[in-house]
Amino acid sequence: QSVLTQPPSLSAAPGQKVSISCSGGSSNIGNNYVSWYQHLPGTAPKLLIYENTKRPSGIPDRFSGSKSGTTATLGITGLQTGDEADYYCGTWDTSLSRVFGGGTKLTVL
Amino acid sequence: EVQLVESGGGLVQPGGSLKLSCAASGFTVSSNYMNWVRQAPGKGLEWVSVIYSDGSTYYAGSVQGRFTISRDNSKNTLFLQMNSLRPEDTAVYYCGRDRDGYNRFDYWGKGTLVTVSS
Numbered sequence: 443q444s445v446l447t448q449p450p451s452l453s454a455a456p457g458q459k460v461s462i463s464c465s466g467g468s469s470n471i472g473n474n475y476v477s478w479y480q481h482l483p484g485t486a487p488k489l490l491i492y493e494n495t496k497r498p499s500g501i502p503d504r505f506s507g508s509k510s511g512t513t514a515t516l517g518i519t520g521l522q523t524g525d526e527a528d529y530y531c532g533t534w535d536t537s538l539s540r541v542f543g544g545g546t547k548l549t550v551l
Numbered sequence: 552e553v554q555l556v557e558s559g560g561g562l563v564q565p566g567g568s569l570k571l572s573c574a575a576s577g578f579t580v581s582s583n584y585m586n587w588v589r590q591a592p593g594k595g596l597e598w599v600s601v602i603y604s605d606g607s608t609y610y611a612g613s614v615q616g617r618f619t620i621s622r623d624n625s626k627n628t629l630f631l632q633m634n635s636l637r638p639e640d641t642a643v644y645y646c647g648r649d650r651d652g653y654n655r656f657d658y659w660g661k662g663t664l665v666t667v668s669s
Contacts, residue, residue: 444595474653474654475653475654475655476654477654477655477656479596479656481596483590483643484643484661484662485661486555486645486659486660486661486662487596487645487647487656487659488659489655489656489657492650492655492657493655498657528595530595530596532596532654532656533653533654534652534653534654538598538611538612539598539601539609539611540586540598540601540649540653540654541598541654542588542595542596542597542598542654543595544595545595545596
């Protein structure tokens with residue numbers, strides 16, 4: 443059971459938009475930056491978003507991040523079949539050091 | 552080009568030991584926050600341990616006292632010594648660089664599988 447709560451799964455059609463939430467508390471999201479990762483099991487996770495809203499070079503602007511209070515959100519627009527993956531939020535927690543959300547499995551129908 | 556390559560995984564009996572390695576290229580391990588993160592079968596990512604540039608080390612409660620993170624600066628390699636292994640330690644273990652120390656993992660390896668079973 444992670445201290446960061448994500449929906450276990452989401453699905454959407456190609457071309458649609460999806461939002462993945464990550465809920466925490468004041469010891470983590472509320473007072474720290476949030477990152478988002480895309481992961482296909484057996485491969486290296488990929489950093490999509492850091493410092494709540496910033497994209498590393500090479501990450502398309504279809505991916506966006508936001509944060510309000512103790513909840514962070516990853517948005518993906520113009521869904522593609524290649525976006526089908528597991529998505530994780532991550533942040534710092536004052537008691538636990540680095541923490542990840544439980545992950546959201548995104549299915550592109 | 553930055554690359555992280557883990558090795559050393561395998562099958563080990565409960566109570567046994569294993570040492571994982573993560574060879575880095577393209578940057579200096581000793582100048583960065585280097586971490587181990589694991590994913591148990593069917594589960595999410597779980598942070599395991601970090602070593603800072605000043606040599607400080609920190610561990611998740613689930614591995615504290617059993618695992619030891621270290622590095623060899625001459626080989627630019629990160630290690631994870633795992634002792635008193637339990638079935639619940641079964642996972643793919645990834646090494647990753649945390650760019651700023653606050654969960655900004657910009658480089659990851661592809662992982663190495665550790666299976667703890669009799």
